[in-house]
Amino acid sequence: MVAAVAVKDFVAVHGHPEEKHRHGNQQGDHWLKACSLQGKGRGFVATQRVAAGTRVHTAEPLAAVVSQEWVPETCAWCFHFTYPKRMRFKADITLPTTADPANNSTKRKKKQNALMTTTIKDVMFCSESCRKQFHFHGHSEDESNLLLRSYHALEQEYNSRQKQHREYPEECNDKDDGHDIQLFDSEQVDITDDDQLSHWINRIWTSITRYSCFVQSQQRWIPDNAERTMMRLVACCLARRQSEAEYLFSERQHQAAVPKFDDLLNVQCNELTYVRRILDGINSDGIKSSTDRATERKQRELPDELLHIINMYSFFVSATSSLFDCPHAVFRAIYFREMSNSFGLWEMSQQQQKEKYSKNSSDVAFSDDVDDASDDIGNVTDDLELLGWGIYPSAVYFNHSCKANVKKIRDGRNMVFIAKHDIEQGEEACISYGCIEDSVQERRKRLLEHYHFICACTRCEEESTVTNPQ
Incomplete structure (x- = not known):
């Protein structure tokens, strides 16, 4: 999350070095732009229609470190x-x-x-x-x-x-x-x-x-x-x-x-x-x-x-x-x-390593329906270890939704963000902050404690209505 004040657009200044080639026409259009959103501060919005499976953003860390307990077994550069x-x-x-x-x-x-x-x-x-x-x-x-x-x-x-x-x-x-x-x-x-x-x-x-x-x-x-x-x-x-x-x-x-x-x-x-x-x-x-x-x-x-x-x-x-x-x-x-803005750098599952974005491939990372067939990709499970933490200034423009349309995958020390399903022009691009499998009450409690906001996404509003019908 970012402050609701006028700030320079980090993505426009420090975009991926191949951004112009891959993300639009010769004028260098991007898939996303940071805009001021009512009640949310600033957030990413699609500048054009985005197809499911498209790699919409890559974030490089300002700082990234290995968790103390995993220093001997984790690469301090690529987090292998x-x-x-x-x-x-x-x-x-x-x-x-x-x-x-x-x-x-x-x-x-x-x-x-x-x-x-x-x-x-x-x-x-x-x-x-x-x-x-x-x-x-x-x-x-x-x-x-x-x-x-x-x-x-x-x-x-x-x-x-x-x-x-x-x-x-x-x-x-x-x-x-x-x-x-x-x-x-x-x-x-x-x-x-x-x-x-x-x-x-x-x-x-x-x-x-x-x-x-x-x-x-x-x-x-x-x-x-x-x-x-x-x-x-x-x-x-x-x-x-x-x-x-x-x-x-x-x-x-x-x-x-x-x-x-x-x-x-x-x-x-x-x-x-x-x-x-x-x-x-x-x-x-x-x-x-x-x-x-x-x-x-x-x-x-x-x-x-x-x-x-x-x-x-x-x-x-x-x-x-x-x-x-x-x-x-x-x-x-x-x-x-x-606090509330860093990303956990998790061990990658075999599925993630197989499906992660290749630097030499096209924008489209998945050929199947990402929201269904690849829904496990990027999710953290109990058998994966938290290897470290990173601060990604450009990625804080992704706000939270319990029904996100973008998911993040670690690619070495970078974070890659991929559209889970089609995103229409002008639609906000959101990710999920942590586990979203809990009940709406548990999700809201965790988000308030760790991220200091009460989630009012479409999914939470629908589930809270069902849980507490008027």
Whole structure:
């Protein structure tokens, strides 16, 4: 989903390199265009009649990472999955050796300027070709080197905290967790007011990230696999951002044709919606009238959900401060845009691999009725693994429908979108966000929780009428 504001058309600027040849006449018409839709923000609409089976869009990721638990068996470039076999090709970077300041010997001083080659454990490849593509993708090879250095820094920070936890478990468990930072002082916050809520969020983040006791205690916080994956995804975005900034001052005249960091900023930010939801149960009037001191203190505590995100930020900055300039506003801008907008990169079934779009084939990916004969293609089943996550700025223009007319298929690291059945000119092109086999009540509950909207698609309206007849 994208914000309901005027933004540049990403597809028009960064379309597939063969878009003009495959998607229309010599003027470069596309199958889809992003339009403002009433009550939906912006969404893809067909510019002409689209036949079932047509490949209508290909999205390249701004950032894509392998889930921490599947790093050894998943290619960091094409996401080829070989479990239980491990990937054969590793990523190496050259770093300066770490010198011991206490050792002032001449031999040690000479080693301070030496370089060493280090293997990055969180990056593996299925082939030499994928390794080369990873290194030379983006604006320059410097971007991939910066990204690998950030992965290494995150890994070193994680290992250091794990070691500290093993050696001093009692000290690590005794920490000031930040709950005593006051949510509401004399100021009354109207959480329905965007400006007031934004001001409050900024104040809380600034206060807690400068709170010395909290900062010191959080140096012992250890992320789980999902959090480590998320921080690598943030690092991908920041590497692109920094590479673009350096590119502006280089002698090169043209930037690489890859998604830009600014394209992410055009994506809808879900911070206010998320924070409003977790604060919705806190009533400032109720706090003042409460006679139960324990209840009052609990109501004033910073919610665990916010502390969880602040912990991640604190860890990330501690690990990468020498590489990235990342104030909390930038971290939040990435984190809350990734929320509800990223795509899961799933293991591909044999059926998907057989039917997926071939780069050398025509626009028409399926010769049969896609809506029936190929309905299983692109669907996630219980026996498939979630290999990673990707942020695809151009693909956020696909809104949701529980009876979608477009389905997505992973093609390596890219996402391919194919018409399930004929789409008429002017008709919106929609995909399904996750599983749609549940009841209308369950679907709406999940979509509200994860994507912050109540689905009102044709299917939901029809099924809710049958379930709750008037």
